[in-house]
Amino acid sequence: MIPALAILSISAFIPxxxxxxxxxxxxxxxxxxxxxxxxxxxxxxxxxxxxxxxxRQLFFSMGILAVEVPLGICxxxxxxxxxxxxxxxLVLLGIPLLIPFNVVGIIARVLTQSSVGLIPEFLALFNYxxxxxxxxxxxxxxxxxxDVWHWTPLVALLCYAGLQAIPDAFYQAARIDGAxxxxxxxxxxxxxxxxxxxxxxxxxxxxxxKIYAEPLLLTGGGPGDATTFLSLHVARKAExxxxxxxGASSFIYLFIVIVFSYVFFQLMTNIGKGENQ
Amino acid sequence: xxxxYIFLICYLIVLFIPIYWxxxxxxxxxxxxxxxxxxxxxxxxxKNYAEIFTSSLWRSSFAxxxxxxxxxxxxxxxxxxxxxxxxxxxxxxxxxxxxxWLLTNRMAPAAVFMVPFTExxxxxxxxxxxxxxxxxxxxxNIPLAIWILEGFxxxxxxxxxxxxxxxxxxxxxxxxxxxxxxxxxxxxVAAFFCFTFSWIELILAKALTITDAKPVxxxxxxxIGAEGVKWGxxxxxxxxxxxxxxxxxxxxRNYIAKGFALGRx
Numbered sequence: 291m292i293p294a295l296a297i298l299s300i301s302a303f304i305p306x307x308x309x310x311x312x313x314x315x316x317x318x319x320x321x322x323x324x325x326x327x328x329x330x331x332x333x334x335x336x337x338x339x340x341x342x343x344x345x346r347q348l349f350f351s352m353g354i355l356a357v358e359v360p361l362g363i364c365x366x367x368x369x370x371x372x373x374x375x376x377x378x379x380l381v382l383l384g385i386p387l388l389i390p391f392n393v394v395g396i397i398a399r400v401l402t403q404s405s406v407g408l409i410p411e412f413l414a415l416f417n418y419x420x421x422x423x424x425x426x427x428x429x430x431x432x433x434x435x436x437d438v439w440h441w442t443p444l445v446a447l448l449c450y451a452g453l454q455a456i457p458d459a460f461y462q463a464a465r466i467d468g469a470x471x472x473x474x475x476x477x478x479x480x481x482x483x484x485x486x487x488x489x490x491x492x493x494x495x496x497x498x499x500k501i502y503a504e505p506l507l508l509t510g511g512g513p514g515d516a517t518t519f520l521s522l523h524v525a526r527k528a529e530x531x532x533x534x535x536x537g538a539s540s541f542i543y544l545f546i547v548i549v550f551s552y553v554f555f556q557l558m559t560n561i562g563k564g565e566n567q
Numbered sequence: 568x569x570x571x572y573i574f575l576i577c578y579l580i581v582l583f584i585p586i587y588w589x590x591x592x593x594x595x596x597x598x599x600x601x602x603x604x605x606x607x608x609x610x611x612x613x614k615n616y617a618e619i620f621t622s623s624l625w626r627s628s629f630a631x632x633x634x635x636x637x638x639x640x641x642x643x644x645x646x647x648x649x650x651x652x653x654x655x656x657x658x659x660x661x662x663x664x665x666x667x668w669l670l671t672n673r674m675a676p677a678a679v680f681m682v683p684f685t686e687x688x689x690x691x692x693x694x695x696x697x698x699x700x701x702x703x704x705x706x707x708n709i710p711l712a713i714w715i716l717e718g719f720x721x722x723x724x725x726x727x728x729x730x731x732x733x734x735x736x737x738x739x740x741x742x743x744x745x746x747x748x749x750x751x752x753x754x755x756v757a758a759f760f761c762f763t764f765s766w767i768e769l770i771l772a773k774a775l776t777i778t779d780a781k782p783v784x785x786x787x788x789x790x791i792g793a794e795g796v797k798w799g800x801x802x803x804x805x806x807x808x809x810x811x812x813x814x815x816x817x818x819x820r821n822y823i824a825k826g827f828a829l830g831r832x
Contacts, residue, residue: 365578368571377820382579384759385586388812390767390784393805397585400592400798408588439585489714492670503769525681525770555667 334539342515343523344546350434350519351498357438358494359487362445366453367479369446380450383443395507398436402508422509426516429509433517436504441497445490452486453479492551499547586809593802600798615803624786625804631697632766632782633811638701639765640758643708647757650709651716652746656725666717669710681774688775695777703771708761715760719753755822762815766808783808 334340369379389397401409402422409432410420422429456479464474502525505517520543527535592600593615595608619625654666684703688694693702723746731741747754773785787804 365575368575368578370572379575379579381816381820382582384816385809385813386582388763388766388809388816389586389805390787390808391769392784392787393589393808396787396801396805397589400802401585401588408584439582443582521770551670552667 331538331542334535334542339515339518340523340539343518343520346516346518347499347520350430350501351495353434354437354441354498355491355494358442358445359491361438361442362490363449363483365442365446366449367475369450371454380447383447386440386443387447389440391503392507394436394440395504398432398504398508402432422513424513426513429505429513429517432508433501433505436508437498437501441494445494448486448490449483452483456482488555491554495551495554496547499543589802589805592798593806595799597797597799612799615797615799616807618800619804619807625783628781628783628786629807631776631780632784632808635697635700635704635772635780635782636762636765638697639704639708640761642701643705643712643761644754644758646705646709647712647716648754651713651720652742654713654717655720656728669713681770684771685774694775695779697780699775700772700780700782701765703775704765704768706771707768708764711764712757712761715757716750716753719750719756723749752822755819759815759819759822763812766812 365383370376401407402420403410413420419425420428422432460478460482461474464478469477500521501519502521505519505522509517520539524539524543527539591606591608594611594613596610596612596614599609684699685694688699688703693699727745727749728741731745732738736745767784769784772782776782776785783804787801787808
């Protein structure tokens with residue numbers, strides 16, 4: 291116990307605390323490190339660019355969860371339970387996860403290049419003029435679908451792991467009770483998937499908040515600011531050495547992520563408790 | 568039953584269209600990429616790959632990436648295994664909160680840590696080294712590894728620990744001989760996820776390196792944005808970045824399947 295916690299604190303706690311303290315200190319230091327109190331925070335919160343990025347970000351993250359989680363469950367349910375096909379499916383699903391974010395951005399660029407990309411050409415068949423550098427909706431949809439493509443396998447893999455852990459006896463009992471397949475899903479499968487779904491939802495929520503490389507590579511956050519998500523906004527400020535602003539907005543950003551994750555964590559844990567009783 | 572498989576197969580096909588498209592692009596000449604849309608390359612060329620393999624910049628970036636990713640996986644696992652053991656075996660006051668606090672580190676957007684990390688590593692004189700990136704990536708990989716391993720370890724009954732200690736096994740011997748083999752699939756899964764997340768991370772890797780430890784993900788971004796992007800070259804490099812990951816998946820596939828069968832991730 292003691293050695294474990296010692297290693298834990300040396301390897302994770304202390305540097306991380308230092309870093310968090312560090313970022314806190316930065317907030318109060320401008321380019322000339324003077325103490326400015328909460329001025330930076332007020333400036334950030336009043337900034338329409340920040341507000342816009344935040345709303346866009348929340349909309350994006352909620353959309354991601356609404357699409358990826360049900361889709362992931364469906365995929366997990368349709369995967370074979372045993373036999374040689376299992377390893378094959380797992381490997382195939384694992385491959386998109388291993389593609390670096392910026393390669394995903396490159397894929398997006400290649401797929402959506404106007405006049406020669408696959409997607410614009412395909413949509414042109416339906417007389418739809420698809421252009422990510424011209425239409426905000428197209429750019430947003432591209433980033434959204436890209437994220438769904440990239441990360442649904444993660445949710446699917448997690449759910450699959452959860453499904454494997456449900457003993458057949460549960461289903462047999464439910465069948466004897468004459469449960470329909472929907473009821474079986476609702477009252478047997480779903481509650482048992484709870485713990486992996488918590489992990490899945492939290493991971494996807496946190497990571498969708500971190501989205502950075504894809505919009506940067508696709509359109510650099512544009513057209514206009516249609517795909518300028520929070521991290522892009524913060525990084526842009528940090529790169530232009532507005533450190534006070536960047537520090538304050540990072541902290542607000544971190545705070546929002548933690549609050550949302552905590553709410554998800556509590557909600558999902560409590561829903562489960564209610565069902566177990 | 569059959570409907571299920573049709574859905575799965577359709578999904579897998581959709582999943583592979585973008586990957587196919589990138590491989591397709593990497594085998595085309597620049598001219599063909601810009602002129603027309605072709606489903607199969609007309610003039611099959613390996614020129615793009617040849618250019619990467621002969622360029623020392625690309626070669627060293629691939630090597631850099633592999634070095635820091637492996638370093639990170641080792642550090643993460645060494646730190647996470649004892650911590651996960653502690654979390655799974657002892658429930659102390661506030662351990663639940665400590666656990667959630669750990670997870671919040673996983674949530675922290677990398678953009679938040681970019682500036683402090685840069686400053687910190689400058690002071691420690693490890694800026695632009697593999698170690699710097701590997702340590703920075705521990706920020707999100709250690710919590711994840713603890714999370715995964717804790718799940719696996721909780722699945723192993725505590726009686727095994729007690730029996731081994733009564734039988735006169737010393738703690739390190741028990742851990743190495745009995746406990747570790749039991750959680751090996753979990754370690755495999757954790758290593759896989761650490762590898763993945765470290766391999767694809769861009770922001771910190773970009774902020775912490777200049778030349779000596781410049782990873783392939785950063786090299787890839789450099790060519791973009793400028794006029795006259797070499798799509799074929801970028802696509803080829805993109806395909807190559809998938810290769811190490813695919814190899815890792817291939818080697819740990821049995822562990823992953825076994826880990827998933829235990830129902831703990």
